[in-house]
Amino acid sequence: xxxxxxxxxxxxTDQSSLKAAAGLAKxxxxxxxxxxxxxxxxxxxxxxxxxxxxxxxxxxxxxxNKCTCPSRKFPCKHxxxxxxxxxxxxxxxxxxxxxxxxxxxxxxxxxxxxxxxxSSAPSTGEKDLRAARAGEPEVAEDPKDVARREAQAxxxxxxxxxAILDAxxxxxxxxxxxxxxxxxxFIDDATARCRRIAARLVxxxxxxxxxxxxxxxxxxxxxAAGDRPRGAVVELGKLVLLARAFRATPRxxxxxxxxxxxxxxxxxxxxxxxLRVDARWEVLAxxxxxxxxxxxxxxxxxxxxxxxxxxxxMLLDFFPASxxxxxxxxxxxxxxxxxxxxxxxxxxxxxxxxxxxxxxxxSALEWPAPDTALSDAxxxxxxxxxxxxxxPLLLPQGRIARDDAGQTWWRSDDGMATLPVAxxxxxxxxxxxLTRAAAIWSGNRLTVLAAQSPWGRIGSHE
Numbered sequence: 001x002x003x004x005x006x007x008x009x010x011x012x013t014d015q016s017s018l019k020a021a022a023g024l025a026k027x028x029x030x031x032x033x034x035x036x037x038x039x040x041x042x043x044x045x046x047x048x049x050x051x052x053x054x055x056x057x058x059x060x061x062x063x064x065n066k067c068t069c070p071s072r073k074f075p076c077k078h079x080x081x082x083x084x085x086x087x088x089x090x091x092x093x094x095x096x097x098x099x100x101x102x103x104x105x106x107x108x109x110x111x112x113x114x115x116x117x118x119s120s121a122p123s124t125g126e127k128d129l130r131a132a133r134a135g136e137p138e139v140a141e142d143p144k145d146v147a148r149r150e151a152q153a154x155x156x157x158x159x160x161x162x163a164i165l166d167a168x169x170x171x172x173x174x175x176x177x178x179x180x181x182x183x184x185x186f187i188d189d190a191t192a193r194c195r196r197i198a199a200r201l202v203x204x205x206x207x208x209x210x211x212x213x214x215x216x217x218x219x220x221x222x223x224a225a226g227d228r229p230r231g232a233v234v235e236l237g238k239l240v241l242l243a244r245a246f247r248a249t250p251r252x253x254x255x256x257x258x259x260x261x262x263x264x265x266x267x268x269x270x271x272x273x274x275l276r277v278d279a280r281w282e283v284l285a286x287x288x289x290x291x292x293x294x295x296x297x298x299x300x301x302x303x304x305x306x307x308x309x310x311x312x313x314m315l316l317d318f319f320p321a322s323x324x325x326x327x328x329x330x331x332x333x334x335x336x337x338x339x340x341x342x343x344x345x346x347x348x349x350x351x352x353x354x355x356x357x358x359x360x361x362x363s364a365l366e367w368p369a370p371d372t373a374l375s376d377a378x379x380x381x382x383x384x385x386x387x388x389x390x391x392p393l394l395l396p397q398g399r400i401a402r403d404d405a406g407q408t409w410w411r412s413d414d415g416m417a418t419l420p421v422a423x424x425x426x427x428x429x430x431x432x433x434l435t436r437a438a439a440i441w442s443g444n445r446l447t448v449l450a451a452q453s454p455w456g457r458i459g460s461h462e
Contacts, residue, residue, distance in 0.1 A: 032099075161250055167200060208260060222422070284450045296318065303367065437450075
């Protein structure tokens with residue numbers, strides 16, 4: 001059970017509470033975060049101005065909530081912050097036994113006079129929830145209250161969209177300022193400048209776009225010094241295109257995902273029009289990156305070995321860096337039958353693992369041939385989504401080698417295509433005949449995920 005960000009916005013009493021909650025939706029602010037076994041109850045302790053943290057709890061079934069802070073707002077910013085953590089999966093809500101203070105709150109909700117003694121063993125969240133529900137009579141909602149809530153929700157949605165549009169106006173003005181002042185100065189001071197505009201975007205509810213801009217300096221520094229001005233122009237141009245696409249269609253789920261927030265897992269799975277693909281998949285590689293916001297992104301790239309459906313799938317997960325390295329459920333090179341549900345997109349890529357079949361045939365299958373010419377594979381995604389940063393590619397037969405200057409290149413066997421490789425490639429990948437190669441194209445460099453050769457599969461670190 002989960003809540004989406006829209007529901008959090010609807011709960012907020014005013015815009016200032018929602019803004020304060022966004023500031024609290026950070027892993028460093030919280031401790032003791034957990035959930036009941038059925039996910040209906042969530043809780044956590046939020047650091048405040050005093051010595052002791054505030055205890056915050058919520059029931060996702062009816063959005064009942066409680067916080068030990070003295071705020072007169074209901075719900076307070078701490079409750080909204082806890083719900084925000086859950087909606088955006090900022091931290092993992094690990095199933096655990098219900099703390100005594102959550103059980104006490106549930107007892108008061110059902111109107112009993114005696115709370116459970118602290119020394120007694122805590123019950124599971126499911127048992128507490130059933131007991132709490134038992135004494136709660138069914139009450140018909142007043143149609144006026146329903147209409148009032150819907151009107152408030154519509155107003156908040158309108159305010160959110162206006163805030164995003166204002167933030168995008170500030171972004172375009174900022175981009176114009178960087179171009180007027182000169183790219184050399186921008187590249188030298190990119191970290192500080194990007195951090196300032198990213199903070200403005202967070203205030204304007206464009207959190208995803210803010211994260212992208214926060215990571216822009218590291219992408220520029222990864223380029224050779226001579227390539228950075230061109231890279232900066234491309235990056236800034238993509239931001240302008242994304243901002244204008246949002247203005248044109250602010251309710252488009254794909255564009256909103258790139259600017260404000262992604263749909264929750266529950267929303268995607270409940271969408272009857274979501275693309276579902278049941279096929280045999282191969283794990284190409286896993287990429288783990290620590291972001292500037294304190295989260296770690298764990299990306300698993302899959303290759304569809306079947307003849308139909310999207311060629312690639314990307315499984316994306318986030319967790320706080322403070323939690324340490326998490327083990328992966330996938331091993332590069334393994335193959336399995338699974339059903340994936342893709343997020344709505346013109347070019348479906350990000351997906352959710354709906355079902356994984358551990359049984360079935362495990363015999364080797366050849367990678368499929370590229371289903372389009374390389375020139376089309378490089379340009380077609382930009383026609384649909386010109387603001388994308390990375391595009392997965394299936395390359396035809398070729399080799400990876402270094403030139404006299406030490407630069408690494410991939411070159412097709414027919415000599416018709418040559419592409420630069422992002423980093424130094426060692427081991428079997430360099431110089432070996434590659435019958436197929438799967439890579440990520442970032443607009444100016446390839447990052448090889450895995451390849452096949454006449455002698456078998458080669459991983460990116462082999």
